[in-house]
Amino acid sequence: MLDKIKLKNFKKFKEIEISFNKHRNILIGENGVGKSTILEAISLILSGSYSRIESLGVDSLLNVEAVSDFMKSDRSISKLPELIAELYFSDYDGPNPFLLNGKNNTDRTERFGLQLKILPNSEMFGMQIQELLLSESPTFPFDYYKVEFYSFANKSYSSFRKIHNLGFDVIDTSLLKQSYAIKRFVSQSFHSQAANSANEISQEFRQISDDFSKSLYDPDRYKFSDKEKYRLKIKTKSASQFEDILTVHKDNIEIDNMGLGERVLLSIEASLSIQNKTSNIVLIEEPENHLSYLNTKKLVDLIENNTNAKQTFIATHDNMIASRLNLRNVIMIGENKTANLNKLTPATADFFAKAPNSNVLNFILSKNVILLEGDAEYILLEKFYEMTKNKPAFQNDVAIISCSGLTFKRYLEIAKDMDKKVAVIRDNDGDYEKNIVKNYEDYISENIQLFSDCDDNHWTFEVCLYDDNNDFYETEFRKYCGISKKSVLEYMIGDKNKKSSKGHKSESAFSLLKMLESDTDFAKSYVIPDYINKAIEWIK
Template sequence: MFINTEFLLSNARDNSEIILIEEPENHLSHLNMHKLIDKVITAGDEKQTFIATHSNMIASRLDLKNAIFFSENRIMNLNELKIETAKFFKKAPDNNVLNFILSKKAILVEGDAEYILLNEFYNYLTGDEPYNNNVSIISCGGKTFKRYLEIAKLLNKKVVVITDNDHDYENNITKTYSDFRSDNVEIFADKDNLNHTFEVSLYKYNGSFIDSYLANASMTNGVQSYMLNNKAESAFRLLCLFTDENPDTNLEKFKIPPYIEEAIQWITG
């Protein structure tokens, strides 16, 4: 596939004015994808090039400002996107920007731990899977929320952010996101500054449950300390408890932090 595409691109430089490429991501490894993108960029300097793709990496690396997005009900473009944001997604090591753009609604979360558990929380609270309600759950890291929200504003997309207050709700949530909040964008975090992060909030509302079912002899500094130092692993262990068909460890026995409940109610409302 790579050799054929490279040959066609080389041949097209002399014989064609327009290059059409259909889903170049098919059958390519991650490294060969990068090589192909470099080839496409080089060819695009000389010819008008159209690429159809489902790949986040291809769509972002070739500049979101030049892309046209087709979904079930509309055609979109991001030609008003800030240059700095387009450049950011070109360089972002791992992004889900195409998934985000094509979703009808989205929940943005801060890290792996939230991503691991949120689908189960959503399912329990709504009785359905997020994808059945056209909701995408995307982990993008707290420092990149504003990049995604800039796209959300341009596309008038309904988006909720679930994040940490990092000891200062007023500055880190209220003030930081004041320019982004709207009828379609809302930010949720624990309003108690003592519950500064996801793991602390989980433990605050479920200390006895977590101590009973997650603690072991190796957690010499306590379960909460383990959770803070092993966020993804502790979230995965909780998920296994919720899904192991033990009635004593299902989500009926667990208190989902209120700010997460409110966020899910908001996005589904």
């Protein structure tokens, strides 16, 4: 299986090294950070396809910054940038392993692996390159670059002359409308269902086709003229002839007429179900595209129950896919850097796999986060932030995420090993020293801070709001909400001494939000609790 990839000057990556998990790899990151590039690099190296690189173009593969830096330099041929992409294998049990094992890699260690290089062809085109670079309007010599595929044993290979048995499938949901993608799925289904009988079936089809061609000129069956110079015959030369006329039906609906979501599931199911080793690596590009919530759950179940020991690489933005397939498999892709979550405790990974409404992927992808413990806080905090900073939180790259108090430590475990600033806003529940200071002392750091009212009498969010804005709540808020007999605070949080009295926390927060949004005077005079102001100031 693939152990790691190293890229130098490959598309947006100047230099990056990513270690892989043995079975499942979930690549996450913001748009444009290079998740798809990683999948493309893997497929290019394994394919050994010169034609694919030619169709993509050297100019689209070579790092733009490296090209720009070179053109700003003295433009010496010896300094022309090279693209290097390497796949290191953790093991290899295929035929002729000696063809892949060696030190022809940038680590200079003896490993199994493959290397793609795109470099200037100075030996053949040195003069032409020199002329381009020294001209009055110098241009970069993309057209004078060459492509090389070599194993770590320094043995060349190509798509026509492979020296390894690592096959791969690429499932790109953006291409599922195209006819060749459907044809590919049908072919996968055929080989999956036919198991080891594919060649036998194709041969029998060839014989049937040949017999039928002969029967066309049987005078006892058809009225074909047998005196013509040119005789008709079914083509049977292609080894894939039988596959070319196959299609797939599900519940009597042909695949061409199925929805895109159904095609996504069928494509992934076919790739994962193939039993032989011709497709032991599966690359899946944003599988959540075109999938409903229930179909995404079906997709997760498909991947979870993959028993064919395939190594999967999944680029995704979906919370469910990332968390349900175990956060320890997550690899976060950033600007020329990565973060692997395989150090998470199994308990935390399992928690997020089972937790409802997980926002964990939003948390991982956000650089600055405010964590809250309730719906009321979540309803109001965006407005409080805007009142303090005169702009929404997202414009300052701050994410606001609501979770239960029991979940805070799970999120903070993820944050401890990441370059992430996290402010936790929570109630002191009547004991600031115990519930805040002692409870979180192992998590507090330069990048992680807890914010709570230190007065034990201000035990919950609503009490803090009420005590800082008493006149407002007893006059304007009471009138707005139609509170007559009971106290405003009891209406908001219920009777503290009665377990059955739950109050109206969310409804009160929503009413306050509408008042603050509709009347600028309320917004100007309303006092935001000090600990919340401190959290907002600290996070940005």
